[in-house]
Amino acid sequence: MRDEVWRELVAAARSGQPAWVVAAAGMALPGLRRAATSLGPTRDSADLDAELLTGFLQALRTADLTGPYVCGRLIAAGRRAALRLRDADVRHACVSRNGFWSAPPARPWDHPDLVLVRAVTAGVITAGEAALIGSTRLEQVPLATIAADAGISVAAARQRRHRAERRLAAAIACGDTSPPASVPAR
Structure with a gap:
């Protein structure tokens, strides 16, 4: 039945x-x-x-x-x-030992939106890539929704985000997205 x-x-x-x-x-x-x-x-x-x-x-x-x-x-x-x-x-790939799962690292002290804005300003990523990262990673909008709105496949959106995130991570590691010296750290 x-x-x-x-x-x-x-x-x-x-x-x-x-x-x-x-x-x-x-x-x-x-x-x-x-x-x-x-x-x-x-x-x-x-x-x-x-x-x-x-x-x-x-x-x-x-x-x-x-x-x-x-x-x-x-x-x-x-x-x-x-x-x-x-x-x-x-x-x-998560590492498990004695039944405990590794957790993602804690966020850096800086606000993620500000990191994205500075990365766009520095030319590390485009405004569209910042919006893609912000929407899917910070706002938890499903990648399928973003892909449909952009008229691209989920795989293409995933690849765009992955490439932008690699560039962003490299820029963060080099200090290219650090806050200006005049802005005090929180």
Whole structure:
């Protein structure tokens, strides 16, 4: 019975009406949450969540509906997409010893928005790259949302952000984004 309901829901979602796509994602949300949790602790969970949802939505459009466990197979497709992203990015490698996970380093004393503004002023990154980093890293806007607004793929947005972050990290390490001497440190 459950598979029949899912077959009907997927068929409606494939009809081109966005409300049915949203309904399918909403119905799968408990399973998508479990899948996201199973990916383990990461620094960039928003990216993995976006990739999980993207994989789910792609499977929603293309999956074979004849077999059993329709919803489970859609969620599994999303999980595989998220795992590919996680495993391809070495930054997600967490070190565990005695059951404790390493934590991301504490933020520097300076406000991240000000670091981005100074990086743009210094020509390290563009204003668009600063907005991309700020939106996805600081405001937790999903990368898929930013990519859709820009009319590019999630992979392209991820690559742009990665390149800008590498330049930004190098500039921070060299002191190129330090506050001016006239501004006291907080």
